[in-house]
Amino acid sequence: MRDIEVLRVSAQLEGEDYTALAAVARNEALKWAKRRAGRELPQAAWQMQDFELLVGGRSSSAVRIETEKLDLWALRAEDPDKDVAGRVWATEIVIGGEVTSRPHVSLRLIASTAEPNFSIQPHVPGPVLQMIENPGLIRGARWLTSEPVTLRTENDAEDLCDHLEDPERRLPVFVIALPDSAGKPLVDEALLARAVAALARVVLVPAELTWVLTKRFGKTRSVFNGGVRAYLRGFTANDDPFRHRLFLETSLRDTNGAVACVRSLRVLAAELSISETRLGKDVLDFASVRTASRKLRKTDLVRRVAPDEELLKTAEELVESLEKQLEEKDKEIDGYLLEVEATEDRARVAEQENRSLLFRVRQLQAALIDGTLTPEENPPLPKVWSEFTDWLDQSYPDKVLLTPAARRMVRSPEFEDVTLVARSVVWLATIQHDRRANGGGSLRDVQIENGILNSPCGGDTYSVDWKGRRYDVDWHVKTGGNVRDPKRCLRIYYFWEPETQQTEPPRVCRRLIVISYAAMSSVSRAA
Template sequence: MLTRDFPRVREREILRIAGELGGADAASAANLARHEVLKWAATQFGAPLPTNASEADAFEIFRGGRTCIATGLVDDQRTLWALRVDRPDANVAERTWTTEVTLGYAPGNGRALFSLRLLVGTPEEELLIEPAVPAVLRQVATACGLLQGGVPLASAPWTVTSEQDAEDLVEQLLRPNRTITYLVCTVPDGEVSPLINAPVLAKVMLGLARVVIVPSAHTWVLTRQLGKSLSVYNGAARAYLPGFSLDANPVAHRLFLVNWKPGEDRARAAATALRWMAANESTRRLQLGSDVLAFADVRQASLDHERERLRQSGSADKDQLVAALAQIAALKDDLRRAADTQQWLSDEHAHAEERAQTLEQQLHGAHDRIQHLTNQIKARGDVPDTGLPLPTTWAEFANWCDQVLSGRVALEASARREVRSAQFEAPQEAARCLLWLGDEYRDSRINGGDGDLRKPIAEGIHNDRCGADSFDYTGSNGRVTVEWHIKNGGNTRDPRRCLRIYYYWDETSQMVMVVSMPAHRRTGAT
């Protein structure tokens, strides 16, 4: 008899949301929110829920492949209530959606808390969906009000209408304690709205991201404040994740170019990618057990509480046994779900490692190609960087380095921070020094040199050892010792006239890594 191996159904988490319920009376707010959640749950079944559901009692319903389970806990310290709904996908066989909602408050300790998780169980290797918050979230937000960080959630995008609005947006993006993703959609020149449907995006990302529309007349503020490499303009969209700063890696806060080219639905693809970025950030940032309470945790706490109550009240052994068996059954269900999640995480880790290795191979290939083309140019007697435009301001310096010196010279995060506030009066002079590092110095290292190039590289500018100013640095390549720098002559420490470029050679990437510039670095010796 032939047997067929069917794909295993695995459960994976799509998104998490945490917030506070509106209203100063936590108990009333939680009761109102529970009423709205139960109304939504009834629509998932197409039939009324048990009459005791409105009283916050525990219940279970199984009907037509759908389940609805509620549990709760009330003691002297807290009141908790949680509900989980499982329902099959309307279009894809064997795909099941799970929505978990938890409400809770501590008497006399602020507002009631709300959290939500969306999970999916499916045998699909590639999940082709567009993440969106469940309708129950919008229902609760409308009826009860939901806040994050004291700010009410809005299901409509924020449209920047003035230079001050744009300044406020930059200030919000750079807040170190920001906890929500910003999806910034710009309007192309000559148009009145973004190419991405921002109102729909704001609706489906409620609680996950704040959607912002920036007309073309105000995008220059972002470019001036953030620099070209971290800005967004000309109809593009960008996801600014929590933790964004002026020295952030532009790749981490991804930019999406959108156009009107016939036959390409790049706006739809960009919107889908933005949804995934916000959803993935929520599962990465919000911690289970602290920011978000899982249904399983509430159920186990409730069952523990009930068993302890029965024990202390001297209930019959039969009643205690029933409670114990109920807890065992719940633990088995939680264990199965946890195993599915663990398998999914393991598979995702393997896929991520494979993608990282592929990208690393592609990067090495690109570097080899750049070196090959550079050698061809030199073989013809030409100088590769002749005629290149040099940055005239420090605001554009990091972006210039990324574009012109890619694969040859890179600014570490510390150097990126410093060049944005640099006072050295000649950014073009500093740029020429980096070109020397990316050309003559790098060639000497690739061809077997030890990097001991103590020599003048321009009038009044030398490459030399740091000497007593050498220092250890921990950056993108781990801990290294920085022993070389480029410096100009004179004994001045005036940051307007003093030039210092501290760097090291990374053998793995075959690149020069600049860790500090353009000012003299304070060390133990100085």
């Protein structure tokens, strides 16, 4: 089993009566925990005191630290996943702080699982939505909401622009442009806003107000015509536009395009909530609060010269708490190591892409020096697998990319006809690429050559991380018929990734096709 931190929430309670606000927020958290505890919570829970309840694979526990200067209450609730056996969800909530300061709320959602490929669509837990409604949450002096905010006036749009450029902004802003004056969003904005409540802000911009963003930031950093853009922290009018992901209207109207957009933004908001907050400062974990509580209790008992039996019991509880904290930290470290490995993979991909593009640039430079209009012809198709990746990198570095998993798989796959795979890749990089970039008809069940089809994955669609983003692998090149022999069964799984720079009309688009898995067997799929 490993612990995977899914998301973090850091916010403050809105209002003036700090004591009353904290009491309301704790009560909302307990009402949520009650529905998952398996039976009634003990009376100590509703008195906001320490308690522990274990019921058939579920556990609920809370601790509280009260001093003259500090009032801190922490809850941890664990319950098994309703659909996935062996997966357990843990939600940690900490409410309070210095008694003279505005109460802070932090929440962590953690999944404990043995699944080798853990993949979900993140959604903030119920307590966040409840506390947004009562008593109310703020972040950076702005209200948090579980509903999208619609701009009404030009002043609203200018305020949004100010907020996007605010160096103190901590949350990403997902801006959804309406396609026309009477149009509706192309994505499910209500679902998105609830899923990322307190992780990101969702803003709807009417078509007639998108010019404010364009005038302020230019076309390359704006969003309009029904598109959706994720503005990350640190955005400025001179920022790299590709850092702030853009979903174009054309891709949102594609099959599953709008659904994939919402899924990607949910994953992005959850990942940023972890990478851009500090554990122990912005967000407190339950284990640390529990250990601090028991240390304070032990200190208090020593000061009061309590009986040895009571001191011994408290010391044993403290040791147990420290052991649990150490165990949880070890699991966290394992998770961070996995993330480091993924980051190293992304770095290797970027290096390989840069080398391939540099090779192409040198080809073009040589062609210009020679006075020819085109560089040398692409190298001949590979005849053995050891030649495949070099051929691809030299031939189509700006159109077809391999993920690290695909690169490993094409070293020695069971599928024998490497030239057939290369011809399929040529089709992907030419005909398929041109049709997607410039239009020209459907790609569904197109025959590439005799017995080789390009088709949607249908029920075989799955998600994959690419350069830190989540995409749906929803197309594949395949052999027709019911071929089971891995030496003759071809499956090239891929997805289309649009990266767009809008300069002057007409739009100039740079688009990449990424082969996610070159699986040369209908049953072999490596992560």
